[in-house]
Amino acid sequence: MSVSKPEIINKIAKNFPNLYKKDIVKLFDIFLFEITKALSRGERVELRDVMMFESRIQKKRISLNPKTLERIEVPEKKSILFKCSKEWKQKINEK
Numbered sequence: 820m821s822v823s824k825p826e827i828i829n830k831i832a833k834n835f836p837n838l839y840k841k842d843i844v845k846l847f848d849i850f851l852f853e854i855t856k857a858l859s860r861g862e863r864v865e866l867r868d869v870m871m872f873e874s875r876i877q878k879k880r881i882s883l884n885p886k887t888l889e890r891i892e893v894p895e896k897k898s899i900l901f902k903c904s905k906e907w908k909q910k911i912n913e914k
Contacts, residue, residue: 824847827847828840828843828844828847831843831847854872858872858873858874858897858899859874859897861874862874868904868906869903869904869907870901870902870903870904870907871901871902871904872899872900872901873899873900873902874897874898874899874900875897875898875899875900876895876896876897876898877895877896877897877898878895879892879893879894879895880892880893881893
């Protein structure tokens with residue numbers, strides 16, 4: 820089961836009734852934007868005791884097309900590494 824952005828915003832709004840929903844949406848968008856911007860700059864994003872994001876560069880390489888066995892050059896690209904904290908892993912695996 821996946822969780823969507825509106826579901827997260829609704830849960831936050833229920834837990835904090837003194838905040839306006841539009842303010843929660845704006846904060847959530849800023850939060851995601853800052854993480855994206857930091858990862859695009861090659862920085863590591865670490866939320867202590869929760870999770871960590873890191874962008875890694877995959878070098879360009881020569882790959883094979885399995886159908887035609889043709890060699891294809893794959894350009895350099897960035898990928899994102901995600902690690903969950905030990906505490907969160909334990910909480911997830913409890914249920």
